[in-house]
Amino acid sequence: DGGITQSPKYLFRKEGQNVTLSCEQNLNHDAMYWYRQDPGQGLRLIYYSQIVNDFQKGDIAEGYSVSREKKESFPLTVTSAQKNPTAFYLCASTESVSGANVLTFGAGSRLTVL
């Protein structure tokens, strides 16, 4: 079945360490997105990519980096520069449905900084 796979589901990091969250999709979608969710909050956009080898900053890109070397993959690196990285991270891709361009989401990765 087609979908978005995020890994790992849970990740623990020590302060000062970089970590990379994986996002792979087999939906043949062009656009991919990373969102961050904090408790009691909505989703906030970190980065997005419309096509391979191109990506744009979202609202809270500081302390994060991404790459888009393949259509299927959009990994997110949480760097040591991110001051409060503990959060739930969701990857998504865009499917066009009757012009609605519905976002399909992965199951998420929960990052905890110890």
Next chain:
Amino acid sequence: AQKITQTQPGMFVQEKEAVTLDCTYDTSDPSYGLFWYKQPSSGEMIFLIYQGSYDQQNATEGRYSLNFQKARKSANLVISASQLGDSAMYFCAMRRLNQAGTALIFGKGTTLSVSS
């Protein structure tokens, strides 16, 4: 600036009853799209329903319907005949302006609890 507001942090309903989750929005774009997503405790976001600003009729998908009142800038989600499996967090979202893709702006969500 665009904004989505969900004023109900939590809602409680009994099985088989209908419930309305509120959503108001603000945008300067005459053409926009509104979405509702469900997030169960597992964390995955599940698309429920979509309403385009020029759609003549309110959107419906099974037990979900969207009460779209354009003049009031509201897009409330109505769930009919609630089920225990409807217990989850619900997010209203809007397509962002001035972006080639379809990134969404989300509200802070409403937690729905359905009891038997």
